[in-house]
Amino acid sequence: MTPREEIPALVRTLRPLVAAEASAEAHGEALDSGDLEQSVWVRLLERLDAEGPPADAASWVTGAVRDEARRARRRAMIERPFGDEPATGPTACPERAALVAERRRVLRAAVARTPGRCPRLLTAMLSPGDPTYREIAGELGISQGSLGPMRSRCLGCLRRMLATEVAAPELRGKER
Secondary structure, three states: OOHHHHHHHHHHHHHHHHHHHHHHHHOOOOOOHHHHHHHHHHHHHHHHHHOOOOOOHHHHHHHHHHHHHHHHHHHHHHOOOOOOOOOOOOOOOHHHHHHHHHHHHHHHHHHHOOOOOHHHHHHHHOOOOOOOHHHHHHHHOOOHHHHHHHHHHHHHHHHHHHHHHOOOEOHHHOEO
């Protein structure tokens, strides 16, 4: 029987022993017996390629499981989790944050090019403080009643400006 043909028989023979040893070594520790088993199987396959099967497979498995458990405990002591949870939301990943920032920059540049009192009005409406109509009207020195129609005209102007800069898709996915 060639060494490659011996592997399935060796695995069938050692499987219960590896599982029992890994379970016993992981018991009471913060170790996962499945991870230990996997590490031992990898070590065994590496050994089979380099040196062939161990002379005393049972003692080799016992020693390998203990070595892997020791390594896992050492790794657990060295590794530390992140202090804070990763950020979530629209700017969680750098790519998305860059795209959001670029959209805001384009919008602010377009607002600055609108005619008349529109730049001041739209800038006030885009304020992060989310001001009320009364606050915006007081800041701009106009009546609160004229704020709605002016806002509508300014947004229409902005919409037309942006439509010429960004080709909006037509029906059925055709580009203009």
